[in-house]
Each structure stands twice: as structure tokens, then as C-alpha cells.
Amino acid sequence: DAKTTQPNSMESNEEEPVHLPCNHSTISGTDYIHWYRQLPSQGPEYVIHGLTSNVNNRMASLAIAEDRKSSTLILHRATLRDAAVYYCILRGSGTYKYIFGTGTRLKVLA
């Protein structure tokens, strides 16, 4: 299974944009890039996913490098509620199993 590498932790000020990086140099051509986040004492929740093109939804944006070896989750205006562990996961096409890494713990400062 392809592996992802994320920084252990990041900090951001409230109401500022946050860029959470993920490296996945061994990604295959059919792997989807998924992002989940886990708020304190809760189960993970879906944030966004993409394959090749940049993606936007109401929660975040996903920027995927042209060679697909890295991606960045963008929170446009961080709020205190966005403090969580963010997981970058690769999912092979036609598979349903996620391999979770240790994620990035985001701290948002008021």
C-alpha cells in the first residue's frame, strides 16, 4: 500500500488560511487522495477527496501537485472548531480499505 507522510503538528491563527501538506511519492495512477479529520473524542469525518484535479467543497480545498506526489489541504479561514487531527489517506481504485497514518494535529490559536 502506498504511504503518506505528514507533519506531526501545525499551528494557525484563527480566521487565517491553513495549508496542510501531504507527501505521497509512491502513489499509483489510480489511487484517490482522501482527507479525513478527527475532532477531539470523536470518530474521523470525511473532509474531501480528489484524483488529479484540484477540488473544492464547503469544508476545504484540495490542491494536488501535477505529478501527484504531494497534495495540500487548504482551510480558507481556520476556526477554533477546526482544531483536529487531519489524515491524508490514499485509497486504491476499487478498494474500500483505508490505511491511516498518524496525521497532522492542527492547533488553532484564538
Added chain:
Amino acid sequence: NAGVTQTPKFRVLKTGQSMTLLCAQDMNHEYMYWYRQDPGMGLRLIHYSVGEGTTAKGEVPDGYNVSRLKKQNFLLGLESAAPSQTSVYFCASSRHPWTEQNEQFFGPGTRLTVL
């Protein structure tokens, strides 16, 4: 809709005791999963089910058994609990996986301590 629910929320066991964790989902999802999460680590897949009456092993299946007698329920059993099974257990469900998004919906977790 309640989504994915887990019972119980907390449990303390003594070594050698048995217990069953219950997961229920009301989204008519085909696929269900059991994960464990240890401190400072990501989630690891224990067992999963691709439909009623079927189960399969994940990354860390030893010491656990599962059953999926009804589509909406997925049970995780510990026959003889060990301290190494102290963890937070999460259940998840998803639609048929042959969709691009394949979002997994997670329950709130069960915190299990084995003394």
C-alpha cells in the same frame, strides 16, 4: 438519521473476560468496518464486512471475532480480553465501494480498558 452508533461508550474489563461491542447503522450501507486506535496512532483496521453474512480480516485481527447477521449491525467480540486490547474502538460504514468517493461514516467510539 442516527448514522453510526456504538454500544457501549465505555467499558472496563479484567484480563480473560469476554465482551461484545455493537455497531449499528441506519444508512443501509453494505460495508462495515471495525478499527482500533491506540494513543498517538492512526486507526488500524481489525475486521470488515462486505455484506450481510460475510466478514474478512483486516490488518490486526488476532484476538477478535466479528459477525454480521443483519445488514445494519456489525458485532466485534473479544473472547478473552488482554491488556494489549486496551484501545478506542471505532466502527464505520460505507456504501458500495465501487464509487469514487466511498466516504466512510464513523461512530463515536468505544473506550475499552483491560486491567
